[in-house]
Each structure stands twice: as structure tokens, then as C-alpha cells.
Amino acid sequence: MFFGWFKLHLKPIFPSEGSNLQPILVGRATAEAYARWRMNLLYRLLTPPLHDPRKHSLKLNIPKVVLRIVLICESLGLTVSAGDSAKGDPPSSSRETKPPPRAKKRRFAPIKIANQIPMRRRKEIEKALGEVGGSPTKWSRNGGTKNHVFMRKRIKPGTIRHMEFNLLDVEIGESWPVPISVIHGSRPGPVVTLLGAIHGDELVGPLALTYLCGPNFMGSDRVIDAGVLAGTIRIVPIVNLPGYRRMIRDFPDGRDLNRCFPGKPDSNTTSRVAHKLWSNLISTSDYVVDLHSAAKGRTNIPQIRANLAHASSNRIARSFGIETILDSEGPRGSLRRVANQEDIACITYEGGGSDEADPESVQISMYGIINLLRSLRMLPGYPSKPRFRILASGSVWIRSDQGGLLDVLAPAGSFVEEGEIVATITDPELPGVQHDVVSPIRGLLISSATHPFVNSGSPIGHLLPVKRGVTTLKKRLDDEGCLIISGSDGEPPWREDEEIEDIAVFGEWSGGSPDAEWGPAGSTDEEEDN
């Protein structure tokens, strides 16, 4: 009976043998979602009729009908495969057969907040997210695109300019000119500033930004094409050029630039540099991404740090597309904290350690920046999203109870069980004696020591205690039990926000900030990598 009806009513859209239903069927869905969808339909096919009996209507749901056809085709032995299109971007053939539009409610759904972030903090974040307005009118296409003015230079729409920015205004002596690339899109949109090496010995940022400015990523028909870009991207691969040349974190006067914002024009050297950067580069930005690595003696897994109660920072933190997000305001005088106080969105990316070029951290930062620009609709294409996000507001430290030389068994990125041996300590002055360092709790190691010399009390690892979402997290571990971070193993499939599991890690940052415990003796609670 069913087939009789089917032939009568649906003959025009019944696929002939060899026809390709792929774009209609799959669109941007993942293979996993497709399989789920198909199982659901198979169930429905075997149970209720095509129309909804409660409504007493025979109005047909055409997409579902088409899917039923697929199921029938499959049962008849005809091949209808999800194929390559299940991997992410819509297939090019979608021009001929339009993919189904995304459900509207999803696009405007509020951002989820992991439900075990402390209530006080959760309310702050929810309040901030509730106050988000629409896009400023200056980004509207109606006004047309104007020249971008930077350092008294006019940059025409659709062009790229490489120029130098003097950190100091002097007539004689060193002015410390740093290279800056300005990509001014042919369409209006936000101004995004990307910064590397505010700390001169952190090389992941300079490498990632240099690659992004290179011919493989920037130029006509490349990912960053000024001809199709909406808005403006300003890239400074090395902010602290004098520190970089000396292979040191700070400025030559011994100060940390990332504690001196917004700076003063008549104060010390680093404060003057901060003021010049602030007034020319940061205050005129809508979004800022600041790339960092761990300070000496430790390494970080790729992670984002952001004040999640600052709405636009919260959005770009998530849009970066990686798993670990630490909710922290940033130390006093840091770019992130001061920018947020002026309502400029700013996030910090942390990856790898200083004086090293961890290739995975470089790759993930480039992936995240492209994701962020796509999420802001400045670049065409769909941003990728991780399977889950860990939103952390606190952590646990693993410390050594002995002195000696450290051998780390579980590197940063490892998912460790309570009681698991994460490192051993031996003493060259007492050969043959070994002490084990065990994890006090189950969780994800986001940072670990790389310097082997330890005393009793030295921090060895920084752990996010994971109580929920363990099964989800374990699915993304490699053979050695390390988290495979989104963006490190190729482009992840398309995902809606609803499909992302938020895993909350609640508590407090010991010492007031994520890295406080790494600080040397006598350091304040402002000690932090970034």
C-alpha cells in the first residue's frame, strides 16, 4: 500500500538510479549526525504514517519524504553515500541542489554556560551575555567601505600594506620599529588586531603570525584575501622586538610590557611603549588576540584565557574552536584586563613554552585565528567547533614533596587518573632512591614543568579536575592518553553549538590567577604566563 501511494505521489522526485541525493541529504551535517538522523527516520518509517495523525492533515514534510526515499533506495540495494561532504564544508555541487537552510532558532540560541561554574560567576556571565547588542552600524554594508587610516596612512579597501610601527618616538637613538601588516577588506566590518611576542622569548605567536602573513595564507584566492575580507586585520608578529632580539621576556629596562597597559607617555620606557601601542593599535580595535607561551621552565597545552563575563570576549574565546578555556580576567596592567575595562574584546592564547617552537601550538593558533575570523563573518567559510569545551574557573596543583631531578611521565595534555604516577624524582646525591609524584585527582594536565630541578613544594603540573564529561573527553585521547586538540588533526567536521558538550571545572585559581603558583619566591598574586 505504501509503495502504491509513494509511486502515485512522489514519482517526480524519486531518484533515478545513479542520481546524487548527497547535497540534499547531508548538507553541512556530520557523518555522525547523518547516521543518527537516518536511524531516527528508519524508526519512524516503521512506526507512524507520513502525516501527523494528531493534526489530521496530510501535509507532507518533503525533506523527510526524501530521506525515506533514501532509506528505501538503500533497502533496494542502491548506494546513497554520505561521502566526502560529511566532512564539513558544503559540497561544490550544492549550487545545483540547494542544501536545507539551518534552523533559525539555533543561530540565535543563547550561548550555553556550563552549569557548574560557581553560581556567582555564572550570574555575572549570563548578565553580560544578555546585554549584547547588534553589530555597530559602521560595519553595515550600506555605508560602503572607507579607507582604513593607520599611523596617518590611508589604506584603500581591498589592499594589504606592510609597514613599520615605531615603539618609541625619538629623533636620535633607537625607535624600535616593528613590522605590521594591515589587511583592509573590500567590505566593511570589525577591526581585529593579532599580536605576537609581547614577551620577547615566546615564539609560537611570531611563527603563527608570520605564516599567516606569508603567501600560503595571504593574498588573492588565499584564506586571507583582502578582496573578499569584511573589515580589517592588523598583524604584529613581534611586539617586543628589543626583547626578541635579546631572547628575553621583558623590555630592556627589565619591565614586563604585559603589566604596563595602558601606559603613560611620560613614564618609564616600557610604559611609554605600552601607551603608544594602546593609543594607536589597541584603542582602535574591536577584537584583540594576544598570542603567548608559558614562561621559562614549563609548557602549556593550547588554551584560551578570557574573562567570560565580558560578552564579546566570551564569544571570540569560543569561536577559536579549541577545547580548553580558562575564565580569568588577567593580571593588573595586562592587555586583556585593560582592554576589557574599555569594552574591547580581548583573549589570550597560550601554547607551548618560551624559547621553543612547538609545531602543534603554532598550527592550532593559526587554525583558531581563521576560525575566529570566520565566526565574525569577516572571512567566508564555516568555523569549526570542538566536540566539547572545558570551561574552567579553577584548578588543582600537583607538587613535588621531595627535592631532586624530575622525570615527567605524563606530559601536558595528559588525562590522568587519581593516584596515577605523573612523574618521578631522583637525587644524584643519593642514587637508587626514587620517589613517585601522583596525581591527587582525575583531570586534564594543562601545563607541566619542563625544568628538571625541583624542591619540596615545587609545582610539577597544573590540573583541571574533570568530574563530568569524562566519557566525551576520553574519546579524544591519543594512544598515550593525551588530548587530541581540535585543529591539530585536520579540519573537524561541521558542528552546531548545541552539539558541543560544555564541561565545567569549578573552583578557584590558587593564588588568584591560573599561573600564580608557578611564580618564584616572593612573587605577587599577579604572576601569570600571559
Ligand SMILES: [Zn+2]
Ligand atoms: Zn607571555
